[in-house]
Amino acid sequence: MKRLPPLPALHTFLVTAQCCNFTRAAQLLHITQGAVSRQIAGLEDHLGYPLFLRQARGLSLTREGQDWLPRVQQVFALIEEGVQQVGARSATLQLKAPTCVMRWLLPRLMEWQALRPDVPVELTTTVQHGVDFRREVFDAAVVYGAAPNHGLQKLKLFDEQLTPVCAPQLLAGPLPLQQLADLEQHMLLHPTRDQHDWNTWLSAAGASLPRQGKGQHFETLDMAMSMASQGTGVAIGDWSLIGDDLSCGRLVTPFPLKVSTGQAYYLVWPQGSASSTLQELLNWLWERACPAMRCD
Structure with a gap:
C-alpha cells in the first residue's frame, strides 16, 4: 500500500x-x-x-x-x-440534571445565557438522580439524594422540603383546605407511584392516606406540579423547587408544615476538571439558590 x-x-x-x-x-x-x-x-x-x-x-x-x-x-x-x-x-458547557429540578434550574440557566451568550450551555435531562463521570461526558451535573462523595467536587443547592401545593382556585373553592381531614375531599397527586412523598409528609403531620382515597400518579414531579396548577388536585411538592410558582401565584401552600427528608440537591463535577467558565456558572447557580432554602 x-x-x-x-x-x-x-x-x-x-x-x-x-x-x-x-x-x-x-x-x-x-x-x-x-x-x-x-x-x-x-x-x-x-x-x-x-x-x-x-x-x-x-x-x-x-x-x-x-x-x-x-x-x-x-x-x-x-x-x-x-x-x-x-x-x-x-467551548460548550455540558450539564446533566434530573427532571425534578427543572422548574428551578431552567429559568436560571436561561438568565445565565442572557448574561453570557458567549458561553453556550447544553442541558441533558434524565429521570435518574445521579451521574457517572467515568462513563458520561458531562462537565457537571445536578444530583439529588444523599451527599455525594467518590472524589467529586460539590456545592449544595438546597435540602428537600416536602409540602402540599395546589392552585389558588382550589384553595378558595367549595371544598376549602383548612385542615388535614379536608384532603380526603380532593384528588391527591403523586409524583411517584410508591406514594412515598405524601406518606412522609402526612406521617410528620400526624395523619395517614385514606386507603380508598382518590389519587393520581405521575412519572415526574414536574407533571404533578403542572396538574396541580390547573386545579386538578393537591400535589406534594418540594418547597425548595417551587419558589417561582409560589411567588407568581400559580401555586399556593394550604398548610404551613414543611418536612425535611434528609435528601438534597447538589452541583457536582469531577475533581480538578472545572474550567474557569464552568466554575463561574456553578458559583452563579449556587448563589441563586436562596440561602433560606439551604440547610448547611
Whole structure:
C-alpha cells in the first residue's frame, strides 16, 4: 500500500494551484520560493506524475493537477470544518440534571445565557438522580439524594422540603383546605407511584392516606406540579423547587408544615476538571439558590 503524501506538501500544492505562481505562493505561505518549488517537486515525485506545467509566463495545472485540486480542496475544507465543530463542542458547557429540578434550574440557566451568550450551555435531562463521570461526558451535573462523595467536587443547592401545593382556585373553592381531614375531599397527586412523598409528609403531620382515597400518579414531579396548577388536585411538592410558582401565584401552600427528608440537591463535577467558565456558572447557580432554602 502506497503511503499518503505529506499534508504540508498538499497544502503547498493547494495554495500554488490557486495562484499558479511560485513567488506568490511563497508569499502566502511565508516560506521561500525555493521551498515551494522543492515541496511541489517532492509531491510530484511521490505521486509519479507532474502537477504543473512550467511555462515562461508562469504555471498551469496538468490534467492530473486539475483532477487533484478539487480533492485537495475538499480535504482541507473537511479539516477546517472539523476544527470549528470540535472547538465549538469543547467551548460548550455540558450539564446533566434530573427532571425534578427543572422548574428551578431552567429559568436560571436561561438568565445565565442572557448574561453570557458567549458561553453556550447544553442541558441533558434524565429521570435518574445521579451521574457517572467515568462513563458520561458531562462537565457537571445536578444530583439529588444523599451527599455525594467518590472524589467529586460539590456545592449544595438546597435540602428537600416536602409540602402540599395546589392552585389558588382550589384553595378558595367549595371544598376549602383548612385542615388535614379536608384532603380526603380532593384528588391527591403523586409524583411517584410508591406514594412515598405524601406518606412522609402526612406521617410528620400526624395523619395517614385514606386507603380508598382518590389519587393520581405521575412519572415526574414536574407533571404533578403542572396538574396541580390547573386545579386538578393537591400535589406534594418540594418547597425548595417551587419558589417561582409560589411567588407568581400559580401555586399556593394550604398548610404551613414543611418536612425535611434528609435528601438534597447538589452541583457536582469531577475533581480538578472545572474550567474557569464552568466554575463561574456553578458559583452563579449556587448563589441563586436562596440561602433560606439551604440547610448547611
